[in-house]
Amino acid sequence: MNNKGKGLLALLGLAGGAFAFWKYKNMTPDEKQKLKDKANETGSKIKERAGEVQDTISEKYDQLKNSAKKETNDLKREANDLAN
Template identity: 80%
Template sequence: MNNKGKGLLALLGVAAGAFAFWKYKTMSPEEKQRLKDKANETGRKIKEKAGEVEETISEKYEQLTNSARKEANDLKRKANDLTN
């Protein structure tokens, strides 16, 4: 992207931020509370999903580790059988 395009994109970003700030400042206290509640709920859901993903990854890692150990032990056993 050329500099002109980047500048335009930056300008649009600043304008969007200014609009969002103005919109928040003109909200009623009830609307602000609803927005905060929605943000908190979204954050809670993200944390919950991240915990689920972490748990799934840990389980998969443990399964792979156990599988690799079993395979290594099987190979050692086969190597010992061949040398004896």
């Protein structure tokens, strides 16, 4: 992307931010509270989902680690059997 395109994207981003700021400043206190509540709810859902993903990854990691240990032990046992 050339500099002209990057400048246009930056300008659009700045305009979007300015519009969002203006919109927020003109909201009623009730609308602001609803927006804050929705943001907090969304944040809680994201944290909950991230925790679930982390748990799933930890479980998979433990399964792989145990599988690798078992395979290593089996190979060592076979090597010892062949040596004897």
